[in-house]
Amino acid sequence: MLASFRRLSKSTVGTSIMVLILVLILVGFALGDIQSIIRGGGFGSPDTLAKVGSERITEREVSRAMEHRLSQVRQQNPAADYSAIMKDYDPLLNALIDAKALESFANKNGFSLSKRLVDAQIATLPGTKGLNGQFSEQAYAQFLAQQRMTDEEVRTIIRNGLLQQLLIAPVAVNARAPVGMATPYASILLEGREGEVAFVPTAAFRSGLNATDADLQKYYAANRQRYVVPEQRVLRIAKIGPEMVANVQPTDAEIAEYYKANQAAYAPKETRVISQAVVADQAAAQAIANRAKSGQTFAAAAAPAGLSAADISVGPQTRQEFTDLAGSKTTAATFSAAQGAIVGPIQDQGTWHVVKVDEIRREGGKTIEQARAEISAKLIADKRKEALEALVDKVQDALDGGSSFSEAAAAAKLKVMETPPITSDGKSRTDPGFQLPAELAPALKSGFDLAESDEPVVETLPNDAGYALVAPARVIAAAPAPLAQIRDRVAQDWLASQASQRAKQLADSITAKAARAPLTQATAGVQVPVRVEPVRARRLQLAQFQGRVPPPLAVMFSMKQGTTRTVAGAQGEGFYVVKLNNIIPGNAMAQPGLIGSTQKQMSETLSQEYGMQFLNAVRNATKVKRNDKGIAEAKARMAGSGS
Incomplete structure (x- = not known):
């Protein structure tokens, strides 16, 4: 089933059927509050855009969907506003209508989805897995926060996705066109046509044509809109x-003032290597201080108090780090002492501290002269911005x-x-x-x-x-350019028009003669050289032109056998006289591969039709009603709201 559903997603109908899942999940759309969609009665609230049975789709819901869609578009185009995505308004609204219609249809017919099935789908979402690759409640909570959605909103989206997968996919996928249906169409592709084409070039009629002032005036007056110049x-x-x-410069006083105000940024960074003994009473702390000051190492001085070398070793500390560790009173005294000094005892944070400053380290820092260029550049930028x-x-x-x-x-x-x-x-x-x-x-x-x-x-x-x-x-x-300014252009256009009229007159006369005689005979004796060539092609070959079929070939496949038609060239190069001499019916029975490919193409069309017809039936069964006036007004409000 899942494989079939994936195949479905690649077709046109699959795209339309899956639009809700793709749009809602990709843009993080969440349905509006439940109270806004379960009130009964007509359209009721003026913000109701559609009703599906007793449920409502409000302007708020569609606006929120459009808001998330705009956020997605702005990831690629930060300047985008609602005008750039208004084409998505109707598809989003229709997707919401279909979602509610499908859920209503399922509930009405006793098609319920278990909580376990929804849980299983949630567990497959990439953002819900922990470091071990398994579902994690914490990861799921982060996923909900990132998407700005609630658990129930995610479950609503997943339930609808499952309903689409389980109800629509079986209807639409694997539709097969019978061989008997595909064979006639395949035979049409093999149909061959034989004929002749005569080309009457426009260029052959340009010589000798010279426009008078009256000619140009008349042509210009008849074709003024061709020469309109925009505003x-x-x-x-x-x-x-x-x-x-550019001449704005900071003064020496301003540089000095900035340096003083930002002294912390330019002062050297000081750290102190510290040993500290922390004890509960003042007498013990005083004894440690006395022993350290008498010449004992700090570790030896602290040992009688039961402190090991690991207990007293603090290591390098900034002022802030040591404040967090020992308290502000101890830090102030420690960072005011000289290297090698014994500080304390000091009572701080309920205990007694004795500190030795083992080493003072100073790194970095700049004098005002060293920082002058940097400060000057900063002040120049700021002052010039202010001046501008x-x-x-x-x-x-x-x-x-x-x-x-x-x-x-x-x-x-x-x-x-x-x-x-x-x-x-x-x-x-x-x-x-x-x-x-x-x-x-x-x-x-x-x-x-x-x-x-x-x-x-x-x-x-x-x-x-x-x-x-x-x-x-x-x-x-905006107005047509004066003839005097564009006289040469008008003259060229007049010349091309006159040559084209004359070429068409000749082509039409050849067409009339060719209805009673071969095309080569119909072109005999004309005043300009006319090229006649045989043409033979199958309808299947038209696909190779990718929608740009040459006009004579295209018209040949729309004619009856024995008829003749005039068709203009695609680039204004002249006119073609096409005579269809023979239609050769195709027979696909000898080409089973072509029948098979035709079956496949027709099956895709059938899948689209089946899926859309099922959705239409669901809409009819759930009595979908649209507030067309409200929709138009809501769209107008959004289109006029800018970003």
Whole structure:
């Protein structure tokens, strides 16, 4: 069964049947709260998009599915918003409807799934296994947290997946088309056709054609829409870039202030190798200190108190590490003492401490001169960023105060660039050499989003390139280009049109003659050279063109025997006169392999049909109702919500 289901997933119907499992599990979708889907009565709540029997599918459920779908898409395209995935709205909604319909159908017909079966499926999820490869409650809890799902939500998804596997797969898989059904179709593929094709080239009629002004005016007037130029705009752009604050430098006082404020980062790291004796009473601690100060080793001094060398050895300690170990009072005294000093006894954290500073180690650290270049670079970056943002604020404040583009730019001493008329892709028809810098793409988009009367806007440029003040200076509405500007193009189009008309007239006259005579005879005596060639092909051969079948060959397989037709070339190269002389019926009985492959293709179609018909029957049996108005409104809200 599982193998059959895997095969099913590779077909079109398999994809549609499994869409719920794949979408829900891959994007971590979780069904909405149970209370929202078990209320009775009509559509009731305005957020109800569909009903399956007494259960509801709400806008909240679909919105959550779309939210997770968007999160998945943003892993590949961080800039994606809901408009990029609106095509997924209807499939997700339909998947939810089918899921509830299938569950309702199963419950109605006593088809229940045991908890043990669902548990077994959960245990196979990769994220639920521990280090030993077995199911782990802890790993499962982490899996639920990562997916932002509850146990019941996972079980709901798995139950529905199992229902699809156990109810739909047996209906749809292994559908077999009988030989008797496949054989006629296989024979059609073997059908052969014989005929002749005459080619009338358009190029042969171009010589001698010269358009008058009246011809061009008439042709231009009849084909104005062919020459429409998209909306063009002249944009005014003033860049606010890092180069404008390149002279900003930190002072010596600022460097010194930063060094002082961050002394901990530049001070040498100090660790102390420490021996420590910790005892319960002051007298014992004082005795240890006295013996150590009299010249005994610290280990010998601590031995009478029952402390071994391992008990007193602390090793290298930072101030924080020793504070955590011994307490703040002991640490303060220890890190203030000289190397070799005996510290204590000190009462700290309820016990008495005697410490010996065995060694003081200092590593790293920088003087202010050593750190100057590093600090200067940091301050330069910060100060220039602040200066740039202050400049932007000055421009924005001017705009907010009612200043025009020119006034705001002048107040900030910005250099203004005015583009030639450009289209929304940044290209200019009047100045082919013009190239808008790629970094100004946000300004280009805003320049075409703004109305001519709108206030200028400041756009952030990518890659820390700064900002740009932008406003449209002039808007040129989309309109046909003036004939004077495109006269040569119109003349060429007129010439091609006239040549094509004449070539078609000749092709049509040949077609008329060929209805009563052989094609070679019908082309005799024509004024231009016309090539006539025999054509023979089987319908099976059309597949090798992968959907781009030459027009004369395609039309030949749609004609009746003995008829003649004119067909235009795919590239405007001319016209073909096709005469079908003979149809040779195919006989697939001699090619069992072709019958077998036809059976296979038809079986896939039957599987799709069986699966879809079963789903349709389930929907009808469970009385699915859609709130089309609510769905349209929900989609509109989501499409307008951006990200």
